[in-house]
Amino acid sequence: xxxxxxxxxxxxxxxxxxxxxxxxxxxxxxxxxxxxxxxxxxxxxxxxxxxxxxxxxxxxxxxxxxxxxxxxxxxxxxxxxxxxxxxxxxxxxxxxxxxxxxxxxxxxxxxxxxxxxxxxxxxxxxxxxxxxxxxxxxxxxxxxxxxxxxxxxxxxxxxxxxxxxxxxxxxxxxxxxxxxxxxxxxxxxxxxxxxxxxxxxxxxxxxxxxxxxxxxxxxxxxxxxxxxxxxxxxxxxxxxxxxxxxxxxxxxxxxxxxxxxxxxxxxxxxxxxxxxxxxxxxxxxxxxxxxxxxxxxxxxxxxxxxxxxxxxxxxxxxxxxxxxxxxxxxxxxxxxxxxxxxxxxxxxxxxxxxxxxxxxxxxxxxxxxxxxxxxxxxxxxxxxxxxxxxxxxxxxxxxxxxxxxxxxxxxxxxxxx
Numbered sequence: 001x002x003x004x005x006x007x008x009x010x011x012x013x014x015x016x017x018x019x020x021x022x023x024x025x026x027x028x029x030x031x032x033x034x035x036x037x038x039x040x041x042x043x044x045x046x047x048x049x050x051x052x053x054x055x056x057x058x059x060x061x062x063x064x065x066x067x068x069x070x071x072x073x074x075x076x077x078x079x080x081x082x083x084x085x086x087x088x089x090x091x092x093x094x095x096x097x098x099x100x101x102x103x104x105x106x107x108x109x110x111x112x113x114x115x116x117x118x119x120x121x122x123x124x125x126x127x128x129x130x131x132x133x134x135x136x137x138x139x140x141x142x143x144x145x146x147x148x149x150x151x152x153x154x155x156x157x158x159x160x161x162x163x164x165x166x167x168x169x170x171x172x173x174x175x176x177x178x179x180x181x182x183x184x185x186x187x188x189x190x191x192x193x194x195x196x197x198x199x200x201x202x203x204x205x206x207x208x209x210x211x212x213x214x215x216x217x218x219x220x221x222x223x224x225x226x227x228x229x230x231x232x233x234x235x236x237x238x239x240x241x242x243x244x245x246x247x248x249x250x251x252x253x254x255x256x257x258x259x260x261x262x263x264x265x266x267x268x269x270x271x272x273x274x275x276x277x278x279x280x281x282x283x284x285x286x287x288x289x290x291x292x293x294x295x296x297x298x299x300x301x302x303x304x305x306x307x308x309x310x311x312x313x314x315x316x317x318x319x320x321x322x323x324x325x326x327x328x329x330x331x332x333x334x335x336x337x338x339x340x341x342x343x344x345x346x347x348x349x350x351x352x353x354x355x356x357x358x359x360x361x362x363x364x365x366x367x368x369x370x371x372x373x374x375x376x377x378x379x380x381x382x383x384x385x386x387x388x389x390x391x392x393x394x395x396x397x398x399x400x401x402x403x404x405x406x407x408x409x410x411x412x413x414x415x416x417x
Contacts, residue, residue, distance in 0.1 A: 017144035019110035042377030051107035051367035059359035068116040075113035076184035083177035119355030150267015157259030229368030234396035236372030258406020273327040277334030297339030303332025309389035
């Protein structure tokens with residue numbers, strides 16, 4: 001008998017998010033404090049993120065593994081070892097090249113983890129429970145971001161003042177390694193077993209071709225691709241540059257906050273706002289259905305763009321005002337992000353190969369995110385912070401307009417079930 005979803009969904013997606021955000025976001029903040037430019041940070045972390053775009057290439061292999069639970073636990077153990085390796089690399093003369101190399105390994109291990117993780121979720125829950133727990137899924141996936149961006153960032157700021165930047169971040173990555181190792185042990189105990197019989201190994205390459213052809217034959221798949229890419233186009237830019245803007249000195253157009261202050265904002269009010277927004281977004285979508293809920297979710301995803309534009313325009317000095325603004329941003333982001341999870345899960349993925357098709361859909365999603373992330377540093381340096389965030393507001397509008405066409409191709413709730 002499977003464990004209650006509330007025993008394993010939070011820990012499973014917290015571990016998934018932890019590995020993802022360490023590579024995509026935390027690495028960038030570390031490099032920022034070590035003196036690396038915004039353009040280089042966005043470019044390198046964007047290239048690392050290609051692992052999540054390319055993961056569909058080996059997703060059919062995961063379809064053939066009898067126990068997706070085993071893949072999840074092994075990938076988490078590899079991730080823990082990689083985080084410890086980053087801590088060591090920061091103490092060596094060639095720290096930048098070595099840490100980049102380890103981050104690339106971490107990225108591909110994490111992307112493999114994602115395939116098995118999402119497959120296990122879909123195999124263990126029916127469509128109604130997938131929607132009901134999507135808020136928990138999204139909340140804890142992103143809660144890992146705010147734990148590391150909150151508590152551990154505060155600790156990093158405190159350690160930087162006393163022991164230097166490199167030593168401080170070595171301690172942070174050792175703590176992250178211990179946390180992920182602990183999650184691997186817990187998930188080994190509580191995760192449900194995989195459900196369903198995998199395809200025969202002899203049919204591996206035939207299976208891969210069949211998976212891909214079956215995916216590309218889905219009605220409206222080209223429009224779905226465009227919708228997915230545009231959904232994350234503005235978000236990828238804001239989520240990359242936003243935290244760097246908070247740390248940037250005021251004479252360079254930023255808010256000039258310390259590492260500890262940014263950590264305090266995201267670790268307290270920001271985290272609470274995001275969790276509430278995510279959980280409410282999940283239940284809101286379960287109650288209305290994806291077709292009726294999506295316009296509201298898309299508007300919620302535009303809130304972060306508008307908030308950062310306002311912050312860049314006003315440049316407030318009151319920390320409480322900044323905290324309130326980031327809380328609004330996080331609540332909107334958490335509420336709206338549910339839409340992307342469920343769009344791929346219930347519109348793009350269903351079929352004979354739902355695990356592989358979810359991986360293909362999420363790969364397209366990450367490709368859109370990575371493209372926007374990779375260009376964000378150069379766009380910001382060309383425009384400046386205020387004009388950059390104004391641009392992201394405009395960049396969030398096309399997906400809302402596209403939805404009113406795409407929604408006609410969304411499966412009816414009864415068919416999805």
